[in-house]
Amino acid sequence: MDVNESIHAQLKKAGVTLAASLPDDWVAPLINRIAADNTMRHVRVAREAEAVAICSGAFFGGVRAAALMGATGLLTCTGELATLKLRHQIPVFLIVSQRGTIDDHRIYQEVQGRRTIPLLQAYDFPYHIVNSPDEIASIPDAYETCRLQKRPFVLFLTRKVVKGDAA
Amino acid sequence: MRAREAIEVVARHRGGAVAVCALGMAANEWWAVTEGEDAFYMHGAMGFAASFALGLALSLPQAPVWLINADGSLCMNLGCLLTEAAQAPKNLKHFVVDNQVYQTVGALPMVNQGRTDYAAIARGAGIARARVIETTAELETAMPEITAEEGPSFTLLRVAPETGFLRTPPMTYEGPEMKYRFGRALEKRFGITVFGPQGY
Numbered sequence: 001m002d003v004n005e006s007i008h009a010q011l012k013k014a015g016v017t018l019a020a021s022l023p024d025d026w027v028a029p030l031i032n033r034i035a036a037d038n039t040m041r042h043v044r045v046a047r048e049a050e051a052v053a054i055c056s057g058a059f060f061g062g063v064r065a066a067a068l069m070g071a072t073g074l075l076t077c078t079g080e081l082a083t084l085k086l087r088h089q090i091p092v093f094l095i096v097s098q099r100g101t102i103d104d105h106r107i108y109q110e111v112q113g114r115r116t117i118p119l120l121q122a123y124d125f126p127y128h129i130v131n132s133p134d135e136i137a138s139i140p141d142a143y144e145t146c147r148l149q150k151r152p153f154v155l156f157l158t159r160k161v162v163k164g165d166a167a
Numbered sequence: 168m169r170a171r172e173a174i175e176v177v178a179r180h181r182g183g184a185v186a187v188c189a190l191g192m193a194a195n196e197w198w199a200v201t202e203g204e205d206a207f208y209m210h211g212a213m214g215f216a217a218s219f220a221l222g223l224a225l226s227l228p229q230a231p232v233w234l235i236n237a238d239g240s241l242c243m244n245l246g247c248l249l250t251e252a253a254q255a256p257k258n259l260k261h262f263v264v265d266n267q268v269y270q271t272v273g274a275l276p277m278v279n280q281g282r283t284d285y286a287a288i289a290r291g292a293g294i295a296r297a298r299v300i301e302t303t304a305e306l307e308t309a310m311p312e313i314t315a316e317e318g319p320s321f322t323l324l325r326v327a328p329e330t331g332f333l334r335t336p337p338m339t340y341e342g343p344e345m346k347y348r349f350g351r352a353l354e355k356r357f358g359i360t361v362f363g364p365q366g367y
Contacts, residue, residue: 083211
């Protein structure tokens with residue numbers, strides 16, 4: 001089972017039936033896989049904050065949802081994560097590429113690498129980093145923690161996970 | 168048409184619709200007129216009540232979902248129209264109260280004031296049922312059709328700006344209380360589970 005198949009399977013195990021997404025190149029294969037699943041509603045959005053708010057609405061419909069995006073997209077919606085999710089204590093589970101790490105040599109990801117986690121810490125948003133395929137099984141627990149903490153929870157996928165050891 | 172008059176007519180035709188209100192003047196008027204528990208009032212994320220309403224409509228197809236939006240909020244997230252059109256939820260109706268100003272901060276003018284055709288933008292995004300309504304008489308006539316037609320629909324309510332600050336107060340519930348009040352109301356009415364056995 002490849003990693004995207006595993007992540008998809010674990011999301012289903014967590015009860016997720018709606019995914020809202022805006023791709024970066026690392027999460028694109030996972031998004032393609034979810035889009036092909038007729039048992040999961042997939043919502044393509046034009047801006048990442050839309051995905052955050054769609055998941056909030058889905059929460060009140062009794063549907064478990066996840067927002068998928070790149071690290072840059074996460075930075076674009078911190079205002080909405082604070083004023084919608086923190087203000088109302090609504091959980092949202094975000095799956096985000098962890099860009100700008102030492103093995104990601106894209107110049108336009110370097111700020112994301114330095115400032116994303118300090119930013120989450122400043123907002124007191126919990127996060128969990130999945131750095132190997134055998135950690136993908138933690139997704140249902142991470143999802144439950146998100147519900148329990150009643151706030152945004154970021155599950156980071158590292159380059160090693162999405163690209164493999166050879167990358 | 169005044170904002171209060173437009174909201175009164177829309178609210179009178181809402182039947183069992185669940186409302187999602189963008190933060191601001193239109194939400195305050197909806198609260199003043201309805202005071203119901205089956206409405207969610209956003210405390211922030213200006214522009215994204217539309218996305219919240221879409222997520223709710225997709226997740227609860229048995230519920231008519233009415234979005235009470237405003238021109239300032241719509242302009243912050245015009246992309247919401249593309250997403251609405253793509254998902255095409257039959258149970259979603261999008262109302263925009265358009266007074267062409269940022270009313271709650273003192274009626275400062277909207278960007279491109281007076282020159283934007285929001286219904287044309289909605290049609291261009293792929294929402295075929297899009298209209299502009301300018302008078303209460305016109306709204307009274309149109310509401311039965313708006314209520315009966317399949318979503319997604321887009322109805323722009325052209326209202327006059329109020330002079331200075333609009334004094335209608337916002338709804339009286341704090342953020343977390345709004346969450347539980349709305350979620351429990353939906354659980355009771357639709358037999359769904361929003362909160363787990365431990366209440367979160």
